[in-house]
Amino acid sequence: MSVSSAMSHLPLFETAKDIATHFEPSAEIVLYHGDASELISTLPDDFVKLIVTSPPYNLGKVYESRIPIEEYLETQAQTIAELVRVLRPDGSICWQVGNFVKDGEVYPLDIHYYPIFKSLGLFLRNRIIWHFGHGLHASKRFSGRYETILWFTKSEDYTFNLDAVRVPSKYPGKRHYKGPNKGKPSGNPKGKNPSDVWEGLVKEWEEGFWNIPNVKSNHPEKTIHPCQFPVELVERCILALTCEEDWVFDPYAGVGSALIAAIKHNRRAMGSEKECVYVDIARERIVSYFNGTLRLRPMGKPVYQPTGSEKVSQIPPEWENATQRRLLEKKEEYE
Numbered sequence: 001m002s003v004s005s006a007m008s009h010l011p012l013f014e015t016a017k018d019i020a021t022h023f024e025p026s027a028e029i030v031l032y033h034g035d036a037s038e039l040i041s042t043l044p045d046d047f048v049k050l051i052v053t054s055p056p057y058n059l060g061k062v063y064e065s066r067i068p069i070e071e072y073l074e075t076q077a078q079t080i081a082e083l084v085r086v087l088r089p090d091g092s093i094c095w096q097v098g099n100f101v102k103d104g105e106v107y108p109l110d111i112h113y114y115p116i117f118k119s120l121g122l123f124l125r126n127r128i129i130w131h132f133g134h135g136l137h138a139s140k141r142f143s144g145r146y147e148t149i150l151w152f153t154k155s156e157d158y159t160f161n162l163d164a165v166r167v168p169s170k171y172p173g174k175r176h177y178k179g180p181n182k183g184k185p186s187g188n189p190k191g192k193n194p195s196d197v198w199e200g201l202v203k204e205w206e207e208g209f210w211n212i213p214n215v216k217s218n219h220p221e222k223t224i225h226p227c228q229f230p231v232e233l234v235e236r237c238i239l240a241l242t243c244e245e246d247w248v249f250d251p252y253a254g255v256g257s258a259l260i261a262a263i264k265h266n267r268r269a270m271g272s273e274k275e276c277v278y279v280d281i282a283r284e285r286i287v288s289y290f291n292g293t294l295r296l297r298p299m300g301k302p303v304y305q306p307t308g309s310e311k312v313s314q315i316p317p318e319w320e321n322a323t324q325r326r327l328l329e330k331k332e333e334y335e
């Protein structure tokens with residue numbers, strides 16, 4: 001993509017704007033290197049339209065040291081209170097988390113976070129399940145294949161642009177079969193509501209879900225960061241919950257995926273990140289977005305569906321006898 005075509009639908013960013021390193025009211029992109037709370041303390045009240053983030057999970061990733069969960073949540077509660085201060089009254093927070101696992105026991109982080117947001121007077125609009133097809137294989141419990149996004153609003157009066165994120169309906173030809181609209185199409189010509197389950201399987205794409213695989217090694221957006229947002233996951237939140245030129249803020253910005261999603265859709269973008277190496281990558285990614293060289297997975301692209309002929313889809317020859325035997329046993333059970 002050429003620079004000019006990247007720019008053509010971005011009136012806010014007619015030229016690649018400067019990336020400010022601190023907040024200033026005239027900035028359009030802010031990338032702060034340091035602790036999130038330092039940047040937040042410089043922001044005005046009621047200012048940001050969308051806070052979308054995946055906080056440090058306390059899982060002992062390279063960028064974090066593991067602390068007791070109570071201590072972790074207490075620190076997070078202080079930051080969240082500050083984030084609520086800077087959120088606009090019609091704004092939203094999307095808090096994306098998975099599980100904290102200690103000694104083999106699972107602590108679902110969204111359940112621990114929920115009371116923090118409620119105590120600050122926020123309203124939960126959806127607990128979105130982001131289901132993906134790949135991840136670690138567990139041996140003492142079922143393998144985890146989803147994370148959640150808690151979507152809270154600051155008030156009852158909030159932006160929700162459903163039309164911007166509708167997906168194709170499975171049966172667009174359905175009609176009302178009774179009542180005053182009998183015979184008229186019952187769906188919406190713009191598509192259907194994508195629901196609160198965001199899928200990563202091609203079958204669901206065919207059925208109208210929006211597929212968002214997680215960022216693993218073969219994903220075009222993969223960097224050295226161990227748990228990046230897929231840009232398209234944030235794009236859906238931005239399109240639905242903000243309007244053009246609004247401020248989108250990721251306090252735990254990592255390699256800047258949320259900032260890129262915001263810029264792509266003509267929103268102002270702000271992020272803070274404590275690790276210098278990720279800040280540098282985030283800056284490079286933003287610059288390459290403006291140069292038209294950033295590799296992004298197109299929004300809504302169906303996930304690759306194996307045809308069955310690939311080597312990895314076939315049963316290894318050394319398992320064939322065992323598989324045949326298991327199938328015969330199943331058949332006998334059935335008969």
Ligand SMILES: C[S@@+](CC[C@H](N)C(=O)[O-])C[C@H]1O[C@@H](n2cnc3c(N)ncnc32)[C@H](O)[C@@H]1O
Nearest residue numbers: 035036056063228229252253254255257273274
């Ligand atoms: C789960 S990752 C987020 C990744 C991000 N969504 C992306 O797409 O790259 C959390 C990030 O928060 C950063 N972080 C942790 N504590 C922080 C703090 N107090 N202030 C700013 N950044 C912090 C970590 O270095 C890490 O990159």
